Amino acid sequence: MKCDGGVCIVFDVPFICVENLSVSYASRPALEALSLNVPSCSITAIIGPSGCGKSSLLACLNRLTDDVPGSRVGGRIRIGELEVLDPKTDVLALRRRVGMVFQKPTPFPLSIWKNMALTLAQHGIKDRALVAETIEGALRDVGLWHEVKDRLGTSALALSGGQQQRLCIARAIALKPDVILLDEPCSALDPIASGVVEAHIKELRRRFTVVIVTHNLAQARRVSDLTALLWTTDGVGRLVEHGPTAQLFSGPRHPITSAYLEGRHG
Amino acid sequence: MRSRRADAVLAAFAWAAALGVTVVLALIVFELLRHGAGRLDWAFLTTAPRNAGREGGIGPILASTGLILAVTMAVALPLGLATAVFLTELTRRGGVFGRLVQLSLDGLAAVPSIVFGLFGNAFFCKTLGLGFSILSGGLTLACMVLPILIRTTEEGLRAVPPETRNAASALAYSRSATLWHLLLPAAAPAVIVGLVLGLGRAIAETAALVYTSGYVDRMPESLMDSGRSLSIHIFDLSMNVAGGDATAYATSLTLILVLLTINALASVTARRVLERRLSV
Amino acid sequence: MPRRDRILTWALRAAACTAAATLALIVCFLATEALPLVAKIGPLRFLRDALWSPSSGLYQMTPMLAGSLLVTLGAVGIAAPLGVLCAVFTHFFAPRGVATLFRRALELLAGIPSVVYGFWGLVVLVPKINAVHPPGASLLAGIAILALMVLPTVALAADASFAAVPRELVANARALGLGKWGTLRLAVLPSARSGLCTACILQTGRALGETMAVLMVCGNIVQFPQSLFDPVRTLTANIALEMAYATGDHRAALFVSGLLLMIVVLLLLLAAEGVSRAQPAR
Numbered sequence: 114m115k116c117d118g119g120v121c122i123v124f125d126v127p128f129i130c131v132e133n134l135s136v137s138y139a140s141r142p143a144l145e146a147l148s149l150n151v152p153s154c155s156i157t158a159i160i161g162p163s164g165c166g167k168s169s170l171l172a173c174l175n176r177l178t179d180d181v182p183g184s185r186v187g188g189r190i191r192i193g194e195l196e197v198l199d200p201k202t203d204v205l206a207l208r209r210r211v212g213m214v215f216q217k218p219t220p221f222p223l224s225i226w227k228n229m230a231l232t233l234a235q236h237g238i239k240d241r242a243l244v245a246e247t248i249e250g251a252l253r254d255v256g257l258w259h260e261v262k263d264r265l266g267t268s269a270l271a272l273s274g275g276q277q278q279r280l281c282i283a284r285a286i287a288l289k290p291d292v293i294l295l296d297e298p299c300s301a302l303d304p305i306a307s308g309v310v311e312a313h314i315k316e317l318r319r320r321f322t323v324v325i326v327t328h329n330l331a332q333a334r335r336v337s338d339l340t341a342l343l344w345t346t347d348g349v350g351r352l353v354e355h356g357p358t359a360q361l362f363s364g365p366r367h368p369i370t371s372a373y374l375e376g377r378h379g
Numbered sequence: 380m381r382s383r384r385a386d387a388v389l390a391a392f393a394w395a396a397a398l399g400v401t402v403v404l405a406l407i408v409f410e411l412l413r414h415g416a417g418r419l420d421w422a423f424l425t426t427a428p429r430n431a432g433r434e435g436g437i438g439p440i441l442a443s444t445g446l447i448l449a450v451t452m453a454v455a456l457p458l459g460l461a462t463a464v465f466l467t468e469l470t471r472r473g474g475v476f477g478r479l480v481q482l483s484l485d486g487l488a489a490v491p492s493i494v495f496g497l498f499g500n501a502f503f504c505k506t507l508g509l510g511f512s513i514l515s516g517g518l519t520l521a522c523m524v525l526p527i528l529i530r531t532t533e534e535g536l537r538a539v540p541p542e543t544r545n546a547a548s549a550l551a552y553s554r555s556a557t558l559w560h561l562l563l564p565a566a567a568p569a570v571i572v573g574l575v576l577g578l579g580r581a582i583a584e585t586a587a588l589v590y591t592s593g594y595v596d597r598m599p600e601s602l603m604d605s606g607r608s609l610s611i612h613i614f615d616l617s618m619n620v621a622g623g624d625a626t627a628y629a630t631s632l633t634l635i636l637v638l639l640t641i642n643a644l645a646s647v648t649a650r651r652v653l654e655r656r657l658s659v
Numbered sequence: 660m661p662r663r664d665r666i667l668t669w670a671l672r673a674a675a676c677t678a679a680a681t682l683a684l685i686v687c688f689l690a691t692e693a694l695p696l697v698a699k700i701g702p703l704r705f706l707r708d709a710l711w712s713p714s715s716g717l718y719q720m721t722p723m724l725a726g727s728l729l730v731t732l733g734a735v736g737i738a739a740p741l742g743v744l745c746a747v748f749t750h751f752f753a754p755r756g757v758a759t760l761f762r763r764a765l766e767l768l769a770g771i772p773s774v775v776y777g778f779w780g781l782v783v784l785v786p787k788i789n790a791v792h793p794p795g796a797s798l799l800a801g802i803a804i805l806a807l808m809v810l811p812t813v814a815l816a817a818d819a820s821f822a823a824v825p826r827e828l829v830a831n832a833r834a835l836g837l838g839k840w841g842t843l844r845l846a847v848l849p850s851a852r853s854g855l856c857t858a859c860i861l862q863t864g865r866a867l868g869e870t871m872a873v874l875m876v877c878g879n880i881v882q883f884p885q886s887l888f889d890p891v892r893t894l895t896a897n898i899a900l901e902m903a904y905a906t907g908d909h910r911a912a913l914f915v916s917g918l919l920l921m922i923v924v925l926l927l928l929l930a931a932e933g934v935s936r937a938q939p940a941r
Contacts, residue, residue, distance in 0.1 A: 180548050182471045205661065208551035219546035221561055231560055235552050284550065294549075385840035393752050396744035397761055400814070403807060404768050407779050461674030469671060480679040487682045489861070489928045490921060491868020493895045497917045498685045500902070501692050522681050529678065554664040583772030586870035586895070590902050610774045614871060617778045624782060631775045638770055 128153035128322050129174065129292065134188035136169045138181065143169045144350045147188075149341055156314070156323040158337035158358065160330060162373075165343040166350025167326040171294045173197070174324065175211040176204050192292060209236055212285030212321075216297040218277035220269035225261055225280060228269050232284050251287035255279040255313050275306025279313060286321065293317060295325040299332065311336055330374065334362050342370050411635065415628035423629060428596050431620050432612065437630055439598035443513060443606025444582065446599060447592055450517025451524060451581050452574070458521075459528030459577075460570065464558060466529070467536040468544075488526035492586040495523050499591035511605040516592025520584060524577035531576060535569020536562055568649040575645040579638055585610040609634045689918045696911035705915065711881045713901075713909035720916060722883050726891035727920075729798060729884065730873060731866040734805035739859050741806075742813030750821045750847075751839045762818065768811035777875030780804040785876055792888040796878035799887040804872050809862045816862075820854025821847055853935050860931040864924045870895040894920055 127150035136144040144166040151157045159167045169178070176197065178184045190197035197207060221228050229248040238244060248265075252258040257279045261272070269280055278298060285293055295314065299307040315336050317323050327333050333340055340362070341355040354367045365371040422436055429435035462480070470477030499519030509515045539562055547557040563570075585608070593605030594615065607615070613630050616623030700718070708719035745765065749758040780800055789795025824847050832846035848855075870893075878890020879900060892900075894916045905913055 175549060177545065177548055180545070205551040205553065208549060213546075213549035215542060215546060215549070217542050219542040221543060221546070222565060223560070231556075232550050232552070235550070235556050281546070288550070383838065386838040389747065389840045389843065390752055393744050393748040396741050397748040397753070399741070400745060400768070400810065401761070401764060404764050406783075407771070407775075410779065410783060411775075458674050458678060461671050462678040465671040465675040469668065480675050483679045483682040485928060485932070486925055487685075489864050489924050490682070490685060491864075491870070491895060491924060493868065493870040493898050494685070494689070494917045494921050497692075497898065497902070497914060498688050501688045501914070502684065506688075522685070525678055525681065553661050555667045558667070579770055583770075583774070585772070585774045586899055589899060610772055610871075613774050613778055614875070617781055618875060627778055631778055634772060634775065638772075639767075642770070 127151060128193060129324070130189075130191040131170075131173075132189040132191075134170070134173060134186070134190065136166065136173060136178065136187075137185050139183040140185075142349045144173075144343075147343075147350075147352045149352060149355060151322060151324060151339070153322050154318055154320070155338040156318050156325060156336055157339040157341060158333035159324065159326045159341050159343060160328075160333050160373075161343035161350075161353075162345065163328075164350075165345045167343055168296055169350070170343070171213070171296055171324065171326055174292065174294055175208050175213055176202075177213070179204060209288050210290050211292045211294060212288060212290040213294040214278070214281050214285055214296065214298050217301050218274055218281055220272065220277050220280050220284075222268065222270055224266050225269045225272070226265040228280060229284055229287055233287060236288060247287050248283075251283040252280075254286060254316070255283045256309070257283060273306065274302050275309055278302060278306070278310055282310070282313065282317075286317070290321065292322045292324065295323065297326055297328060300328060334358060342367075342373065344369050344373075411628055411632045414625060415630075415632035418625055418629035419632055424633070427598065428612075428626070431623070432596065432616050432626050433620060433622050434626075437609070437612060437626075437633065439596060440607050440609055440612045440630075441633075443592070443599050444608045446513045446602065446606060447517045447520065447588070447608055448578060448581055450514060450602065451520040452578070454518060454521040455524050455528055455577065456574070459525055459573070460532055460563075462525075463529045463532035463536060464562070467533055468554075468558070468562070484526045484529055487522070488530075490523075492523065492584055495519055495587040496590045498522070499587060504591060509603070511591065511593030511595075512603045513592055513599055513606040514602040516588045516606070516608070517602075519587050519591045520581045523584065523587060524581050527577045527580060528570075528573045531573030532566060532570050535566030535572075538569070539565045567652045571645050571649045571652070575641055578641050582608075582634070582638060582641075583610060584608075585614055589614075609637070686918075686921065689914055689921060693911055693914035693918045696908050697915060699908075705912075711897075713905070713912055716908070718912050718915075720894070720919075722881050723892050723894045723897050723916070724919075725883055726798070726877070727867060727893040727895065729891065730801040730805055730877070730893055731863060733798070733802035734809055734866050735859060735863050737802065737806040738810040738813050738862070739855075742810050742858075743817045743855065745810075745814035746817035746821050747843060749818055751843065762815070765811040765814050765818075768807075769815060773808060773869060773872040774875075776804050776808050777872035780872065780876040788888070794878060794888075794890060796876055796890050797888045798877065798884045798891045800876040800878075801873050801891065801893075802887075804876050805866050805869060808869065808872060809866050812865075813858055813862050816858030817851070817855055820851040820858070823854065824850045853937065856934045857931045860927050860934065864927040864931075867927075868895060868920060868924055870899050874899055 129151035131147060131149040134144060134147040135142065147170065159170060161167055172178045173186055173190060174197065178186050186198055192211065195207065196202055223231065229251065230244055233244055233247060238247065249258060252261065257276060260276060269277065272280060299310050302310060311332060314323065314325065325337065337358045339356065340358045342353045343350050344353045354361060354365060354370045361370065362374060365374060424436060424441060425438045426436035427439050428437060466477055466480060499515055503509050503515040503518050504511060543561055544557065547561055588608050588611055592608060594607055594611065595605040596607045599606040609630055613627050613634065616627040616630065705718050705720045708717045710717050711719045711722065749761055753761060784803060785795040785800050788797060788800055828846045828850060829842060832842040837845060873893050874896040877893065877896060879892045879896055880890040881892050882889065884891045898913050898916060902913055
């Protein structure tokens with residue numbers, strides 16, 4: 114056990130358990146033999162070059178791979194007690210427990226309010242008072258409440274990029290998931306908006322287990338507790354090194370890791 | 380210089396072609412207005428034709444046309460929307476079944492209208508026993524406008540960015556909710572365009588209707604009655620009724636005005652839909 | 660998958676099957692009505708019989724086939740170059756506002772119902788031709804009206820494929836010091852070619868299938884025309900004229916001509932697909 118800034122992280126009791134995961138698209142392998150444990154209420158950063166399977170790993174965690182024709186997923190993933198890859202698992206229930214935010218902000222072309230309320234309604238939350246309370250809470254969590262509370266009825270597309278992305282995060286956490294997956298959430302934003310979003314991501318760890326894919330090594334270092342490096346060898350993505358962020362950045366054990374981390378200077 | 384001269388010749392031809400087309404259009408419109416505008420008034424639009432259409436109005440014919448179009452759209456719109464959704468959301472691009480559907484729709488779009496008439500007569504009138512009726516005519520036209528509706532709706536749906544679908548999927552939206560709340564609203568302007576193109580094609584149609592909805596120019600009392608469309612009325616007046624030209628002019632003018640009105644309404648509605656999406 | 664989604668999926672699939680089955684259904688019905696007669700008298704009789712007289716069991720279709728082909732080819736032959744010229748006009752010569760206005764006019768022309776074209780031809784064009792060379796209702800009138808009907812669609816399609824020509828290509832042609840003709844000839848036409856061909860083929864199909872306008876201005880006499888001023892009857896007009904009273908073998912003969920039309924149009928469609936596929940996507 115290790116205490117970090119008042120937040121206790123239990124490293125030895127994994128919340129997300131990935132065992133021997135393999136992914137292929139139209140019989141072209143993308144990920145192979147990947148095992149990874151993610152502890153509860155922590156932020157794990159997945160780093161690595163483009164095409165190393167980072168996004169594929171995320172997509173497996175909420176079975177978005179189901180939507181990709183020709184994809185095959187093998188191995189075992191547990192989130193809490195839930196067998197993620199079991200065909201009997203209710204995908205919609207799984208996705209409620211595992212929220213996701215994408216690289217490009219994806220507000221629906223509806224009002225801010227409807228973006229939130231419709232999502233809640235999809236999960237049977239229709240009680241007016243509860244809906245209003247949940248929406249306000251989620252928007253406060255991402256610091257958007259004060260910026261938009263007077264124009265909840267206007268189109269979400271009218272928000273700035275950073276605001277849109279925070280709305281997407283709010284939309285995901287309004288469902289009170291256990292896990293939040295962030296797929297390069299800041300890479301489409303300008304540095305200032307990116308900083309704001311990053312600050313709110315750090316806050317998320319208090320209540321959620323966060324897995325973030327990022328290209329930005331400095332960001333991984335700033336926000337995450339744990340870091341995993343994926344690398345493409347023989348055309349297939351594999352896990353190279355995994356450990357506490359401070360340790361991985363200061364003393365990488367694997368030569369690929371040190372080369373990759375140094376690459377940021379060159 | 381040689382290229383200068385080539386350019387000048389090209390310019391002359393291009394201007395001549397454009398001018399020619401404009402003049403012909405002006406002639407047609409002018410002719411219709413000159414002979415038709417005089418007859419066109421409220422009474423003409425509401426009263427029944429007398430003396431084989433030489434006198435009186437086109438009230439029952441407008442009603443029949445409206446009913447035929449209503450049947451057409453009531454059948455073709457849901458079927459077309461559903462097929463378009465199926466093609467964009469449930470099939471892979473290049474999948475065998477999807478390709479097959481696409482191919483057969485391309486074929487359907489190319490079928491000559493008189494062939495639709497033959498088919499409608501054999502299938503709807505004879506085999507299904509609907510006889511010469513507004514229902515037969517409407518159903519025949521529904522087959523005809525189906526590919527147009529599907530094609531335009533499909534384009535609208537394909538224009539919805541894939542991120543929207545991914546995000547909905549990640550938030551565990553059900554397929555029906557994604558479709559209903561996100562995809563169809565986004566495709567609404569395209570659906571309207573398809574609707575207008577379909578209506579335009581249907582309302583202009585004559586050959587497919589002559590042997591399905593029939594010639595009767597009385598006010599229809601049910602969908603099983605035969606009803607004469609505007610286009611058939613024009614055809615009949617000009618070919619079979621000596622002295623029917625004046626009414627034919629006025630009816631042509633009406634037909635074109637109806638078409639223009641539909642177009643205008645549709646473009647206003649489509650713009651409304653777009654505006655609402657940006658502001659609400 | 661929730662129940663509602665499963666129902667939706669099946670409903671969508673059923674709709675797609677219905678839509679796809681429509682074409683098959685049409686072909687089936689034409690075939691069931693037409694094939695008994697073909698089986699009875701053999702396909703060659705439709706070409707070899709001495710004349711078209713279904714009441715006496717004679718089914719020569721060649722004059723009407725010739726009529727259809729002549730009218731169609733004549734119309735497309737006139738409309739295609741004119742249509743391209745119209746597109747050249749909007750892209751190279753017309754000031755912006757005029758081009759937009761002109762496009763609107765083309766759209767209006769394209770939207771005028773064929774029966775109105777036919778009517779206009781009957782009351783305006785046919786008397787004019789009659790003044791030059793009676794009877795007026797003739798192959799020429801058919802070609803003119805059909806060309807007028809096809810022209811706006813060809814022009815709009817050409818306009819669209821000109822618009823799809825990569826900007827850099829045009830800029831490059833300009834940079835080489837080419838004039839408008841040179842730019843058109845070397846840059847625009849070659850890269851718009853497949854689009855133009857597809858449009859022409861599809862409009863050929865449409866012209867071939869056109870019934871009312873042709874019926875109204877062509878005179879409808881079953882004969883091989885000796886000149887442009889002779890009346891002709893097309894296959895489509897024949898169906899529309901005789902369906903009213905045809906029964907038995909006569910009716911079946913009309914379905915044979917419908918099936919024939921259908922086959923030709925589908926072949927044209929395949930040709931169009933071939934042309935647009937032959938050009939690799941940019």
